[in-house]
Amino acid sequence: xxxxxxVCQCGTNIAGTVDTRAVAQRALDYPDVVFxxxxxxxxxEPGQQEIQNAIAEHRLQGVVVAACSPRMHEPTFRxxxxxxxxxxxxxxxxxxxxxxxxIGQDRAANTLKAMELVRMAVEKLRRNEPLFASEVPIxxxxxxxxxxxxxxxxxxDCADAGLDVVLxxxxxxxxxxxxxxxxxxxxxxxxxxILGPKMVDVAQKENITLHAYSEVESVSGYIGNFTxxxxxxxxxxxxxxxxxxxLCMEKCPSKKTVDRxxxxxxxxxxxxxxxxxxxxxxxxIQKDACRYFTTGxxxxxxxxxxxxxxHYDMEDRExxxxxxxxxxxxxxxxxxxxxxxxxxxxxxxxxITGIQFERILSASGPFGGHVKRPSDGxxxxxxxxxxxxGSRDKSVDRPYCSGICCMYIAKQAIxxxxxxxxxxxxxxxxxxxxxxxxxxxxxxxxxxxYGVQYIxxxxxxxxxxxxxxxxxxxxxxxGAQVEVEADLVVLATGVESSRGAKELAEKLRISYxxxxxxxxxxxxxxxxxxxxAGVYLAGACQGPKDIPASVAQGSAAAAKVLALFARxxxxxxxxxxxxxxxxxIGCGKCLxxxxxxxxxxxxxxxxxxxxxxxxxxxxxxxxxxxTCPPKAIQLRHFTDDQILAExxxxxx
Amino acid sequence: xxxxxxxxxxxFDDLELVIGWETGYEPLRPTPAFLRSREDLSRLVWNPLxxxxxxxYLPGILKDAKETGKKIGVCLKGxxxxxxxxxxxEGFVERERLYVVGLPCPGTVDPEALAEAxxxxxPVTHVSFRDGLLAITSRDGTEEIELERVLxxxxxxxxxxxxxxxxxxxxxxxxxxxxxxxFSDVDAVEAMxxxxxxxxxxxxxxxxxxxxxxxxxxxxxxxxxxxxAESRTPKWTTQRDGVRDKxxxxxIHALHxxxxxxxxxxxxxxxxxxxxxxxxxxxxxxxxxxxxxxxAGTDPAATPPLQTFDPSETGI
Numbered sequence: 001x002x003x004x005x006x007v008c009q010c011g012t013n014i015a016g017t018v019d020t021r022a023v024a025q026r027a028l029d030y031p032d033v034v035f036x037x038x039x040x041x042x043x044x045e046p047g048q049q050e051i052q053n054a055i056a057e058h059r060l061q062g063v064v065v066a067a068c069s070p071r072m073h074e075p076t077f078r079x080x081x082x083x084x085x086x087x088x089x090x091x092x093x094x095x096x097x098x099x100x101x102x103i104g105q106d107r108a109a110n111t112l113k114a115m116e117l118v119r120m121a122v123e124k125l126r127r128n129e130p131l132f133a134s135e136v137p138i139x140x141x142x143x144x145x146x147x148x149x150x151x152x153x154x155x156x157d158c159a160d161a162g163l164d165v166v167l168x169x170x171x172x173x174x175x176x177x178x179x180x181x182x183x184x185x186x187x188x189x190x191x192x193x194i195l196g197p198k199m200v201d202v203a204q205k206e207n208i209t210l211h212a213y214s215e216v217e218s219v220s221g222y223i224g225n226f227t228x229x230x231x232x233x234x235x236x237x238x239x240x241x242x243x244x245x246x247l248c249m250e251k252c253p254s255k256k257t258v259d260r261x262x263x264x265x266x267x268x269x270x271x272x273x274x275x276x277x278x279x280x281x282x283x284x285i286q287k288d289a290c291r292y293f294t295t296g297x298x299x300x301x302x303x304x305x306x307x308x309x310x311h312y313d314m315e316d317r318e319x320x321x322x323x324x325x326x327x328x329x330x331x332x333x334x335x336x337x338x339x340x341x342x343x344x345x346x347x348x349x350x351x352i353t354g355i356q357f358e359r360i361l362s363a364s365g366p367f368g369g370h371v372k373r374p375s376d377g378x379x380x381x382x383x384x385x386x387x388x389x390g391s392r393d394k395s396v397d398r399p400y401c402s403g404i405c406c407m408y409i410a411k412q413a414i415x416x417x418x419x420x421x422x423x424x425x426x427x428x429x430x431x432x433x434x435x436x437x438x439x440x441x442x443x444x445x446x447x448x449x450y451g452v453q454y455i456x457x458x459x460x461x462x463x464x465x466x467x468x469x470x471x472x473x474x475x476x477x478x479g480a481q482v483e484v485e486a487d488l489v490v491l492a493t494g495v496e497s498s499r500g501a502k503e504l505a506e507k508l509r510i511s512y513x514x515x516x517x518x519x520x521x522x523x524x525x526x527x528x529x530x531x532x533a534g535v536y537l538a539g540a541c542q543g544p545k546d547i548p549a550s551v552a553q554g555s556a557a558a559a560k561v562l563a564l565f566a567r568x569x570x571x572x573x574x575x576x577x578x579x580x581x582x583x584x585i586g587c588g589k590c591l592x593x594x595x596x597x598x599x600x601x602x603x604x605x606x607x608x609x610x611x612x613x614x615x616x617x618x619x620x621x622x623x624x625x626x627t628c629p630p631k632a633i634q635l636r637h638f639t640d641d642q643i644l645a646e647x648x649x650x651x652x
Numbered sequence: 653x654x655x656x657x658x659x660x661x662x663x664f665d666d667l668e669l670v671i672g673w674e675t676g677y678e679p680l681r682p683t684p685a686f687l688r689s690r691e692d693l694s695r696l697v698w699n700p701l702x703x704x705x706x707x708x709y710l711p712g713i714l715k716d717a718k719e720t721g722k723k724i725g726v727c728l729k730g731x732x733x734x735x736x737x738x739x740x741x742e743g744f745v746e747r748e749r750l751y752v753v754g755l756p757c758p759g760t761v762d763p764e765a766l767a768e769a770x771x772x773x774x775p776v777t778h779v780s781f782r783d784g785l786l787a788i789t790s791r792d793g794t795e796e797i798e799l800e801r802v803l804x805x806x807x808x809x810x811x812x813x814x815x816x817x818x819x820x821x822x823x824x825x826x827x828x829x830x831x832x833x834x835f836s837d838v839d840a841v842e843a844m845x846x847x848x849x850x851x852x853x854x855x856x857x858x859x860x861x862x863x864x865x866x867x868x869x870x871x872x873x874x875x876x877x878x879x880x881a882e883s884r885t886p887k888w889t890t891q892r893d894g895v896r897d898k899x900x901x902x903x904i905h906a907l908h909x910x911x912x913x914x915x916x917x918x919x920x921x922x923x924x925x926x927x928x929x930x931x932x933x934x935x936x937x938x939x940x941x942x943x944x945x946x947x948a949g950t951d952p953a954a955t956p957p958l959q960t961f962d963p964s965e966t967g968i
Contacts, residue, residue, distance in 0.1 A: 506961075580885075583878050588743055592959040627958070629908050630878040631886050640886030 001126055004035040004060040005118060006051055007096070008042035008067035014101040019111040023066060023096070026115045030122045034058055043073050048080040055084035062086070062125045066094040066118045071522075087130030089574070089637055092121040116650055123649040127642045131574035136616050138224035139324040140565045141166065145216055145504070148176020149547055150539025151329030152198050153554030154561075155208055158327075161562050165208045166321045168230055170500075172213045173278035174199055176331050180261065182361035182369075184547055185411040186442035192277050192364075199279040209321075212280055217318065219507045220597055222617050223534030224324045224570045234314040235284035237271070241309035244273060244281035248301040248310070257289040259366065263356040265374055266366030271301045271310075275364055285310070325534045325561045328508065328518060329554060330501060332540040335390025335398060335493040342461045343386065343491060349375040350469055351462055351489045353389075354408055361415050371419045373488045376467065380423060380487035383416055384471045385409045386459045387429040391494030400515070402494035403544040406433045409492050410446040417450045425452040426484050428459045428473050436546065455482060462489055495544035508535055509595055509619075517543045528557045532619070536560050575637040576618035577625060583632035584610045590624035590633050599624060599633075655822050656698055656753065660725060664690050667751060668722040671709060673702040679779040680763070680788075684709065698727065699781045700799055703760045705916045707735040708871040711744040724750055729757035730826075731806070733815035734914035735871035737949030740817070741956060742912075744874055747817065754818025756826040758784070759799055759807035764926075766802045770795060806917025806930065809834040817952060835938045838931055853899070859925040860898040866919035866929050867905060872912050872948075880904055906932035911940045911958045914949040 005027040009015035020038035027036040035058040041047050042065055054060060063081050067073065070093040078088040094117040104110050140163060144155045147169035155167045173179070179199075181191035202208055217229040252269035259268040261275050270289035273281055283301075291298035292312060302310040334355055337345040345351045350373045352360075363369035373380050387409055391402040406429065413425040432454070434440040446452045457474035464470070471484045497516030505512045510530040511519040518541050521529035528536050536557040539550035564570075577590075577598070586609040591599045596619050602612035611624075611633060622635045631640050660670055674685035674695040682702045685695055686709075706726055713724060728736060733754060739745040758781070767773075772792035780787045786797045811833060813826040844852060864881065867873045880888050881901045888904065889897045905919075913933040920930035940946045944957040 583883070585875050585878055587874060589959055592955070593961075595961070630875040630880055630883065631888070632878065634886070640888065644886065644888065 001032045001061045002034045002059055003030075003032045003062045003064060003122060003125060004051070004054050004058060005030075005033055005037075005064045005066065005122065006042050006047075006054075007036070007038040007114075007118070008047070008065065009038055009040050010067060010097055010101075011041065014067070014097050014114075017101045017105060017107050017110045018096060018114045019107065020114075022111055023114045023118060027064075027118050027122070030119055032062075032126055033122060035060065042067050043076055048076070051077070051080050052084040055081065055086060060086070062090040062092070062128065064092045064094060064118060064121045064125055066096045066114060066121070068097040069095050069099075087132075089131040090125070090128055092125040092128070094118045094121040119649045120646040123645040124642050127639070127645055128637070131636055133571040133574050134615070135569040135571055136224055137569050138565060138567065139226075139322055140164070141321070141323040142325045142327060142561050142565075143168065143226070143228055143321060143323040144327045144329060146170075146176070146329035146331055146539070146541070147174030147202070147210070147212070148329060148331040148539060148550070149178045149195060149198070150331065150541075150545075150550040150554040150557075151176070151327070152195075152202055153551045154327045154329055154538050154558045156198060156201055156205070157555050157558035158561055159205045159207050161558070163207065163561070163565065165205075166228075166230075166323060167202065167208055167210045168214050168216055169210070169212045170215050171274075172235070172272075172282075172284050173274050173280065174202060174210070174212060175275075175277070175279065177355070178547060179275065179277070180263070180355060180362075181358050182363075182365070183411060183415060185407045186436070186438045188411070188414070196277050199277065203279045210280065211319065212282075213284060214319075216504060216507060219326070219509075220617075222596070222619070223564075225616070226323050226326060226534065228321045228323060228326070230319050230321060232317045232319060234316050235282070236287070236290075236310060236312055236314045237283045237285065238309040238311055238314075239280060239282040241307040242282045242305075243307060244278075244283070245306065246273060246283075247304050247306065248283055249273065251300050251304045253298065253300060254289050254291050257286060262359045262366045263353070265352075265356055265359055277364075283309075285312075325536065325564055326508065327536045327538055327554075327557045327561065328504070328510070328530075328541055329538040329550075329557070330498045330504060330541040332495045332544065333498050335396075335402075335496050337389050337491050337493050339396045340389060340491075343389065343459070343489075344462050344464075344469075345491055348462070348464055348469060348489075349373075350487065351491065353491050353493045354405065354412065355493070357412055357488075357490045358408075361412065361419070369419075371416055371423070378487065379420055382424045382426070382468075382484065382486040383413070383488045383490060384459075384469075384484050384486040385413060385425065385427045385490045385492060386462075386471070387427065387492045388458075389491040389493045390496070391492075392430060398494055398496065398515075400544070401433060403433065404546050405492040405494060406431075406443070407436075407439060407546065409490075410434075410443045410452070412490065413452040414446050414450050417452070425450075426471075426486070427452060427454045428457060428471070429454060430456070430458065436548065455484075457482070495540060498541060501541065508532065510535055510537075517541065528553055528560055534564070572616050573620060574615075575620045575635065576615050577613045577620065577622070577633050577635050578615075579611045579613055580632045580634065581610045583630050585630055585632070586610060587629065589627045589629070593623045593627045595619075595621065595623065656696060656727070656755070657693055659753070659820065659822060660693055660696070661690070663725070663751065664693065666722055667725040668717060668720055669713070670696075670725040670727075671706050671713070672696045672727040672753075673698065673704065673706075678776050680766070680776050696727075698755055699779060700758055700761050700786065701779060702729075703804070703921055705729070705732040705735055705869070705871055705918045707732050707739060707745075708869060708918070710736065710739060710750070710871075711874060712876070714745060714749055717749075725753060726750055727753045727755055728815050728818065729755055729760075730812040730815050731757070731810065731914065731916040732871075733817050734812055734947075734949030735916050737817050737952045738872055738912055738914050738956075739874075739949075740952040741949065741954060742874070747952065750819075752815070752818045752820075754815030754821040756815065756821065756823045757807075757810075757813045758826055759803045759810065759813070759829070761786070761799070761802050762804040765804075766797070769797050769802050804917065804921065805837070805928075806915070806920065809837070809915075812950075816950060833938070833941055835934060837928070838934050838938060841931060854895050856927045857898045857902060858895050859927060860895075860902070861925060862898060862901060863924060865922040865924060869918040869922040870905075870909070871916065871918070872909055872914065873905070902929060902932060905929075906936055909933050910936045911944075911946065911956050912948050913937045913940075914947075 007024045024036040096114040254270035259266040359365040457476045459473035501516040538553040538557040598617035670687040673682040676683040774790035778789040
């Protein structure tokens, strides 16, 4: 083989602490290397041209570029060598920037390490083989998981572009957390007034199939061709027949059912439509509350239903959807303040969470929009808000900032003053984080126009005194302990990953961080992609986000899907596993470890069983290769021999 | 032993083959026996010298055996039966094609220790075993030696003398020497400093002949003639002399047994140069026990831990 080596200076990024000239010079001693040079910016247009010229001039059969991480520029250089007539896999990249120049100051040691990395790349390249991609057709349907505002936006954008959209929502209605909010910051516009029309759009678009009260059971396949099994949970009401008239709710005798939509502040019936604007506006029986299901007698709803929609024998149903891309918009959950025993949430009825206060403020909430306290229904005279409950606190394993609480506290304090002009509002805070457009102005308005009293410090303890609560905390600006008596305490509970997020990630084969938030492909440059091709992220499932950011991501994910679907076929990556049948011992370990179901049995004529890789399904993760005892299964472009050659070069 | 003969005699019509032990070139060395006719049954022996783990033969024999409807009979000690369990778990052996005769095992003999303990060095003409005593007869007369004195290392740490997964158990259950797993030999090596440990293993492994007896005797070494140690593509090990490639081979062997080793100790027993190679695998077995509370081969329905992925697993 005739190999050319190109050592990039990356301006001073590499050349600052690596003698690139010496690295290139040394490369000439390596086997098969016939040309080596260094260059200021190899990734630049003239830099790529230089590679192409050298390929022609020196009849190169393989190219090594020693530069940055392959993550960014491997595709660049692969295209460059391809233009010059080489197979794109006859190219290797040695990372002498992130792995060398950026992490060490010792020029001599760095230069030596760069030489070794180049040597490894050369040894790998000597064993490379040309690989060829194949094309598979794309199924131009998209699945959106989660019907909160991010998922709704993604679904609507895709549907507007003419795609078939499947929207799966775990709850009975779409709308997500936003549907529970009263008003939104920083404009104080009504949440359901701006979300409602979008929800209705979802229901009315003919190319959106909505599976509400349904969950994703399993996902198989690959980009362009996913098969998704969806479990439609039993509602005991035939939604094709149900008109959402609500008669059943009027007559249901189980009227003491905890109202989850109202965050347990009120009661509802066993058969329920969660809120007036619900989409779909259909009833569902909550089994554990239903008199018929618990005692065997009742059936009032069935008798009263004008369309005969109630069926007590309904069972979960599975539907299968074939899609080409998946947008994950599963949102978030709110921190349960129970670990803060000293705050007494759950023990004292007048210590509530932010989302509960949101329901109190809402006209469709448990108190019809009158600000009252849950214990005795009195109007509060003093309300204390406690920030950072389950945010920025390592002691409860929530070291991150939830990003939205500072803003929603300001909003709730303003709204409380609007509802009850005489009420005093106090906010205990650590820092005020209000970086969005018009956000800081909004907080200033709360302080300056609405007279909300901000006290900088943590709350140590909340305890009852008569029918009021005493909030004990520090005022770190005064350097003093303060006590505030309040009728109502609102804990600004933080954002955490949605329950079940990890299980769904396993099904989708995407990664998540230690808190269960999904990992984007690149924190800056690929914020809505995942590392699983064809799966995109939108909204708070990736990390805490407010409404504008979630909506923006919903649209961004839709744009990614549209870009993918702009083509009719997709090139499969040839860096996949392959089986050497004569070496396969038929132990089947690869089948059991393959996370993609890409390996199946094949029976030879002599009756022996061998592993067989479905190349379009294989993602090239290499688990099978690591597991195979005789190494009969090899990952193309990363074969054992290629990697052993690199190791040998390093240890030589 | 009479029960064993009588039992198999009665069943022989339903069996294609019986795998057991017979006297080898001397009574001290029983070897595996593959008996296809009723008359041969009389050759079977069973005593603490019957060391080989016969489950090693099962995958190959079952693969080649014709489907006659008859079963293959096999005699297994406690530790051997765990190997069978692991082979069933991994799908190499169909349990229903076997008739497993379980033999509660008092422990097996370490030949070196026995040679040491014997006063006579004359050729042995007869061996018998009763009440913990080996009676060894030669032209110098009969010597009685306590089994406990000449026990193999693997048997000193044995927790499973009584066979699992057997169709029939012949003989009274034997109380296990250990109720809790014992890794004191691993501990002893781990107590060494890194340099000492390296020197220890270089010294031990320098004797390795790469004869692959350890691999061939291992019931869970299922690659057989596709072993990575002799593969040219991919080429993991070379034929170069020197401790590095020997070490690599033993590491491959140990890692391939991670979460699979049933601690039968055959690898160490068959080593012609006495390298304590089972220590590597005992270390792996300990990790499997501590990480997943898993003992290979005890539950034929269990999935080996390295073939599953459970996101709720912690500490990994």
